[in-house]
Amino acid sequence: MKKLYDFFSSVKLAIFLLLMLATTSIIGTIIEQQKDPIQYLREYGETTYKIFKFLGFTDVYHSWWYILLLVLLAINLIVCSIKRLPKIWKIAKEPKKILPEGQEKNLKAYHSITFPAPFEKVKNSLIEAFRRVRYKVEVVEEQEDKTYIFADKNVFARFGVYIVHLGVLIVLIGGLITAIWGYRGYMNLAEGTASNLVSFFTGGKIIELPFYVKCNKFKxxxxxxxxxxxxxxxISIIENGKEVLRKQIKVNDPLKYKGIYFYQASYGQGEAFIQLKKGDNITTVAVAFGQPFKVEDGVYMRIVSIDGMRMLVGFEVIDHGKVKDYQAKMFTPYQIPGTNVLFAVADVKPVFYTGLQVSRDPGTWVVWLGSIILILGLIIAFFIPHRRVWVRIEKKGEDRTKVVIGGTTNKGTEGLSQELEGVLGVLKSSYCQNTPKEE
Structure with missing residues (x-):
């Protein structure tokens, strides 16, 4: 169990996973995702396409191994954070608040000055000066002739890296949500036709939307x-038999409804009129080439080509996700394989149809939220320093007070030095006619 814990808390594992995700993202950028298989065959050839499909390169962001990489990186971040958090928490919330004699020399910046002023006045002025530069000041211990003060600010900066981790984790969760529940597909609609079926670009998966999309006009x-x-x-959205939304869409100006985007993506030519007969029930379906229509539960059919010379129609039957190609003569009834339904192509018209890309990305806002948190964490981690200052005030007489002040920071030592000099400058201007020399 300890070996497993050490493995998942390894920084090397995080670097490896990030490199793998970067590589897969490059692959997903170079190879266009979720395109029609015909396009892949035309561009890469049959052998290369089969290799790409087997490896999941045609749908990288929904592949099992990409999801596994995201899950592993999420686990790695969580385990790394849990392992290192107790140490950071102790540093941030349980500091040593007293500066022992001689220890100031070990700090990144320190000063030792004697002021010709009463003890109480120097102490109060010092506390006020620190508060003006937004330090949280605490009088740790008061003795008869000595007082210890501890001041710090931006303690939250110690946790900047954990805010970064949280942002990355939320982004990963958003990516997982999209990979598991999101999708991208297409619909082909001729003028006057409506459908609720979305086809994936690869494979035989078809989604039934809870509403219909109708093409009123295509120009x-x-x-x-x-x-x-x-x-x-x-385009119109038809729900429960009523038009609930209508919009003209064009490239880069989609229609959005219930978290689903409909983009103007392409166009084509061809509309088929199909007669379906089941028992004594005969219906006619008008459908654009490439757009499926439902035959039975889990069984769909779509027209994909026409050979006008031989009067042959090419069609696909999608039976519970499995796609098979067939041919049929026009006007001749055929039984759809695996069903009791007869179909016949009654007519074909060479009209244009609109090609819509349908996209659902439920993790978008999660990714945006994670990105904002990530940027905030990076700002805190890189630009906001956690500074601590220890002060030892010693009474050296009725009107003489020695101040030993030193501080440390996790970044920006020069800024800390300037801040300490500014605080001491307030005391010098108040109590010294001539600037005292440091001891």
Whole structure:
């Protein structure tokens, strides 16, 4: 158990995991994620695509090994923090508050000066001077001719690294939430059609939304060269049979509803009219190429191609996540494999359809929160010093008082020295006609 604890508290493990995450992020940037398999085959070839798919490179951020890296890094951060926290807590909350004789020379900055002023006045002026520069001052011990004072500020800066750890941990949690419950898919909708089915870019997974998305109108403009200039979709959200939201969307201007974003991503051409027969019940479905429609629970079908010369239609059947390719002649009834449903392609129209990218990222706000905490922690850890000052005030006569003052800091020794000189400068200007020499 101790070996396991030491393993997860290792800084080397943290560095290794961060390097692995950086590498996988580079892979996820170079290789476009969750694209149509045809695009991967066209760009990389069949063998390379199969290797990428096996390794999870086509969907890095939802792969089991990426999630495992996030979990391991989260465990590593938690264990490291737990292991080191007691020591930091003791340093921050249980300091030695008395400066013994001669120990000031071991501090990063110290001064020893005798002032021609009464003991009480020097003590009170010193406490007030420290409070003006935001120190928390404590009179630790008072003797007849000697007083010990302890002052510190920004003790929270000692925990800056733990705020960084917390921020990173929250970011990781946000990433895990998105990796497990988030998704990115697509919908192809011809004008006048509606659907609640979202297809993943890879594999046969299909999500049924609790509402329908309808394309009221799709407009596409072209340059004289034939390249697309702009494409705009008039989209409605239909819930419980009523339109609850409507918006014109274009590239980089999505529609958002219930945490799901609908982006204008692409376009295509082709709309099929399918007749479905189950028993005596006959229905007609109008659907854009590539957009699935439901046949039975867990079984979906989509038209993917048409061969006008031979009057053949290529279609896929998605049966509980497994995808199989088939061909059928137009106008001829076929039984959908694995079901009792007959279908026939009644008509095909070469109309344009809108391609929507559908994205759900439930971890976005968690990541933003973690990022803010992370930045705050970095500011505290790198720019805010924890400073401590010990003072020994000794009575040397009725109007003579010796002050021994020294301090330490976890960063910025020069700043501490300037601060101590500023505090002593207040006393010098109050009680000395001529600046006393340090002893």
């Amino acid at each position: 596409i403009d072209f340059y004289p060269s034939g390249m697309p200039k702009a494409y705009i979709s008039d």
